Amino acid sequence: MQPSSETAKENAAGDLNDRIQELIEANHLHLCVECGKCSAVCPMVNFYGEYVPNRCTRSVVERLRFGTDFVDDEALWYCWACKECTFFCPSGVDFQSFMTGFRLLLVSHGYREQAHFCSVCGAYLMPKKQLECLEATMNDKPNKELLYECPKCKKDKYAAVLHSLAASSRPSVRP
Amino acid sequence: MSDALRVGVFVCHCGTNIGGIVNVPQVVEYASTLPCVACAQGNLYTCSEDGLSTIANKIKELRLNRVVVASCTPRTHETLFRKNCERAGLNKYLFEFVNLREHCSWVHMDKPDQATLKAMDLVRMGVAKVSLLQGREDLSTAVLQIALVLGGGISGLSAALVLGNQGYRVELVEKKEELGGLLRFVNRVFPTHQPASELVDPLIDSVLRHPNIRVHLGAELTQMKGFVGNFEATIKENGESRELNAGTIIVAVGAQAHKPKDVFGYGRFENVMTQLDFEGRCGGYDTFDRVVMISCVGARNEERSYCGRFCCIVGLKNAILVKEANPRAHVTILHRDVMAVGKLYEEYYRRALEMGITFVRFDKLRPPKVKGSGRRAEKVQVVDALMGREIELAADLVLLTTPLVPGEDNMALSRMMKIPLGMDGFFLEAHQKLRPVEFPADGIFVAGCARYPAEISESIAQALAAAAKAAVPMARGEVVSDAFVAEVDPALCSACGRCLSVCPFGAVDWSEVGAPGHGKKSVAEVNPAECKGCGLCASSCLSGAIRLPGFTDEQILAMIGTQG
Numbered sequence: 001m002q003p004s005s006e007t008a009k010e011n012a013a014g015d016l017n018d019r020i021q022e023l024i025e026a027n028h029l030h031l032c033v034e035c036g037k038c039s040a041v042c043p044m045v046n047f048y049g050e051y052v053p054n055r056c057t058r059s060v061v062e063r064l065r066f067g068t069d070f071v072d073d074e075a076l077w078y079c080w081a082c083k084e085c086t087f088f089c090p091s092g093v094d095f096q097s098f099m100t101g102f103r104l105l106l107v108s109h110g111y112r113e114q115a116h117f118c119s120v121c122g123a124y125l126m127p128k129k130q131l132e133c134l135e136a137t138m139n140d141k142p143n144k145e146l147l148y149e150c151p152k153c154k155k156d157k158y159a160a161v162l163h164s165l166a167a168s169s170r171p172s173v174r175p
Numbered sequence: 176m177s178d179a180l181r182v183g184v185f186v187c188h189c190g191t192n193i194g195g196i197v198n199v200p201q202v203v204e205y206a207s208t209l210p211c212v213a214c215a216q217g218n219l220y221t222c223s224e225d226g227l228s229t230i231a232n233k234i235k236e237l238r239l240n241r242v243v244v245a246s247c248t249p250r251t252h253e254t255l256f257r258k259n260c261e262r263a264g265l266n267k268y269l270f271e272f273v274n275l276r277e278h279c280s281w282v283h284m285d286k287p288d289q290a291t292l293k294a295m296d297l298v299r300m301g302v303a304k305v306s307l308l309q310g311r312e313d314l315s316t317a318v319l320q321i322a323l324v325l326g327g328g329i330s331g332l333s334a335a336l337v338l339g340n341q342g343y344r345v346e347l348v349e350k351k352e353e354l355g356g357l358l359r360f361v362n363r364v365f366p367t368h369q370p371a372s373e374l375v376d377p378l379i380d381s382v383l384r385h386p387n388i389r390v391h392l393g394a395e396l397t398q399m400k401g402f403v404g405n406f407e408a409t410i411k412e413n414g415e416s417r418e419l420n421a422g423t424i425i426v427a428v429g430a431q432a433h434k435p436k437d438v439f440g441y442g443r444f445e446n447v448m449t450q451l452d453f454e455g456r457c458g459g460y461d462t463f464d465r466v467v468m469i470s471c472v473g474a475r476n477e478e479r480s481y482c483g484r485f486c487c488i489v490g491l492k493n494a495i496l497v498k499e500a501n502p503r504a505h506v507t508i509l510h511r512d513v514m515a516v517g518k519l520y521e522e523y524y525r526r527a528l529e530m531g532i533t534f535v536r537f538d539k540l541r542p543p544k545v546k547g548s549g550r551r552a553e554k555v556q557v558v559d560a561l562m563g564r565e566i567e568l569a570a571d572l573v574l575l576t577t578p579l580v581p582g583e584d585n586m587a588l589s590r591m592m593k594i595p596l597g598m599d600g601f602f603l604e605a606h607q608k609l610r611p612v613e614f615p616a617d618g619i620f621v622a623g624c625a626r627y628p629a630e631i632s633e634s635i636a637q638a639l640a641a642a643a644k645a646a647v648p649m650a651r652g653e654v655v656s657d658a659f660v661a662e663v664d665p666a667l668c669s670a671c672g673r674c675l676s677v678c679p680f681g682a683v684d685w686s687e688v689g690a691p692g693h694g695k696k697s698v699a700e701v702n703p704a705e706c707k708g709c710g711l712c713a714s715s716c717l718s719g720a721i722r723l724p725g726f727t728d729e730q731i732l733a734m735i736g737t738q739g
Contacts (some may be wrong), residue, residue: 030529030531
C-alpha cells in the first residue's frame with residue numbers, strides 16, 4: 001500500500017528535523033554561551049540592511065532548535081559561510097560547517113528556491129542572495145558568466161585553454 | 176638646659192618625589208630661621224634606617240622636645256616616626272607630620288617655585304602647631320577572652336569552632352532551634368554534588384561537643400552595650416533574659432532565600448516553586464520530564480539591584496541533577512545572563528551545555544508567563560530575546576531561581592549594635608576592599624551572607640578571616656588606642672545630642688553629672704576606647720564643649736595665624 005502524500009510529507013519533515021538536530025550536535029551548536037561575538041563579526045550586516053539582530057547567526061540556531069517551521073525563511077540563506085563567526089567563537093561552535101551541511105540538507109529536502117545551482121551540472125553552488133550581491137558588485141561584466149558554473153565545470157570547460165596558455169608561456173627549450 | 180621649646184625639623188626629599196619639585200635645601204634653610212627651631216635638616220629618605228637614626232641622635236644630642244617631619248604621607252609613616260621619637264625618649268605625641276608629598280609636590284608638579292613657597296608655608300604651620308602639642312599616654316583597655324558569635328549557620332559554626340580551638344570561650348547565639356542555617360534546607364552542593372549534610376553535620380557535632388563553646392539555641396539578642404574588650408549582650412533564650420559578656424563579636428546572622436509574591440504563579444500553582452523549596456523535597460529528581468527554570472526572579476530589578484551571585488549555579492546544579500536522574504527530561508533555563516563565576520563553575524556551566532540543557536535568554540521587559548489550569552502550571556511562554564519570537568514550553572515543573580535577601584532582623588541588629596547597613600539591607604563592612612570582614616567600630620566583625628550573598632567556601636573563608644581578626648585583641652589581652660580622642664567639657668555641654676548622632680563609631684553616650692544647684696544633668700560623654708579621633712563631634716558641637724587634642728582650636732588657629 002502506498003503511504004498517503006500527507007504522511008510522506010510528515011515523514012520528510014520529521015527526517016529533516018532529525019538531521020538538523022544531528023548537525024547541531026555534530027557542530028557543537030549547543031555549546032553556545034550567547035556572548036554575541038559571532039553576530040558582532042558577521043560581515044553580512046554590511047550587505048543586508050534587513051539583517052537585524054534577531055536574524056543573526058545565533059538566532060538561526062535558536063530557531064532551528066525549536067522546530068523546522070523556519071526552513072523556508074529567506075534569512076537562512078544570507079550566510080556566505082565565510083567562517084568569521086567560527087573563528088571568533090570562544091566556545092567551539094563550528095557554525096560554518098553547520099551552515100554548509102545545513103544548506104545541502106535543505107536542498108536535498110526540496111527547499112531549492114533560495115539556492116543557485118551550477119548551470120552545467122546542476123550542483124548546488126551558492127545562495128541566490130550571494131549571487132545577486134556578486135552580480136551587483138562585479139565590475140567585469142564579460143566575465144559574469146563565471147558566476148553561474150561550479151568550480152568543477154569551470155575547470156573542465158577551461159582546462160584545454162588553460163593548458164595551452166600555460167604551455168605557450170613556458171620558456172622554449174633551445175637545443 | 177631649660178624647658179624652652181627646641182624643635183627639630185626634618186625635611187625629606189622622598190627620592191625625587193619631593194626633592195624633584197620642591198627646593199628642599201631652601202625649605203630647610205627657611206625652617207632653621209623659624210622660632211624655637213633648634214635644628215633643621217634635609218634627608219634623602221627620612222624613613223630609611225639612616226634617616227630615623229639621625230632624628231633619634233638629634234633628639235638626644237640637642238635635647239629636642241618637639242619634632243616635625245615633612246615628608247610623604249601620615250597614613251603609612253606617622254606611626255613609624257612616632258615610634259622613632261618614643262625610642263629616642265621623646266613622648267610620641269610631641270611629633271607633627273607635614274605632608275609635603277601629597278599636599279604639595281605631587282599636586283604642584285608643574286609649578287616648582289610656587290611648590291617650594293607652599294612647602295615653606297606648610298613647614299611653618301607644622302612648627303607653629305607642634306609648639307602647642309602636649310605629651311600624652313596611650314589608652315589601654317583590657318579585653319575579655321570571650322567571643323560572641325551571632326548566627327549558627329556555616330559561617331557562625333566555622334568562626335566559633337576555630338576560636339574555640341584557639342582556646343577562647345565562645346558564646347554561639349542562634350535564633351532557630353537548630354544549628355546549620357540555610358544549608359539545612361539544601362540537598363546537594365555544587366559543583367561536587369556532595370550532600371550538604373555531609374558538610375555541615377560534622378561541624379555542628381564538633382561545635383556541640385566543644386568544651387569552649389556554649390551554644391544558645393532559640394535565643395535572640397535584645398540589647399547590646401559596651402565596646403571592644405567588654406561587650407555586654409542581653410539575649411532572650413527560651414523566654415528568659417540572660418546576660419553575656421564578650422570581648423569581641425562576630426556577626427554571622429546570614430540571609431534568607433527570597434520568596435516571590437504573586438509572580439510566575441508562585442503560590443497559585445503547586446508545581447511552581449523556588450529552587451530551595453524544590454531541594455527541600457529531598458529527591459524526586461527523576462519524576463519530571465519537562466522542567467523550566469526562570470532565573471533572576473526578584474534579582475537585578477528596580478527593587479533589588481544586586482545579583483545573587485550563585486543562584487545561577489544553583490539552577491545549573493538542579494538542572495544537571497534532573498538531567499542525570501532522567502536523561503530524557505527536557506530542562507530549559509530561562510535566563511537574563513548566566514553568571515557562573517568561580518573556581519570550576521565555568522566548567523560546570525559547560526557541563527550543563529554539553530548535557531543538552533537548553534538556555535533561552537529573555538529580556539527583562541518581556542518576562543516569561545506561566546500558564547496553567549487549576550492548581551497546576553502546564554506551560555511557560557517566553558519571548559526568546561535572540562530570535563525575537565515567543566515560544567511555548569510545556570512544563571510539569573517550574574523552578575524559580577531567587578537570590579538571597581537580607582535577614583529580617585538586620586535593621587534591629589544594626590540599631591542595637593551601632594553597625595551600618597548598606598543600601599541593599601546587608602551589613603556594610605568598613606572598607607569593601609581593604610577591611611572586608613570588619614565594621615568601623617572596633618571588636619565587631621562580619622562574615623558570610625550577613626554581608627552579601629556568599630557561597631559555602633566564601634562564607635567559611637570570611638568566617639575564618641573574622642575569627643582571625645577577632646582573635647587579635649583577645650590574644651593581646653588589651654587594646655591600645657590612640658591618645659588623640661575627643662574630650663567633653665561637662666560644664667559647657669548643652670546636651671543637644673548632635674555629637675551622638677554624628678559619631679560613626681557610637682562612641683558618644685549620655686552620662687549623668689552632678690550640677691551645682693540643679694541636682695543632676697545629662698551630658699555627652701566620649702568613651703575613649705571607642706573614639707577614633709575623627710573630630711566629627713568636635714566640629715559639630717555648638718557649645719564648643721568638645722575638644723580633640725592634637726586638633727584643638729588653639730593649635731589650628733596658631734597654624735593659620737602664622738600665615739605670612
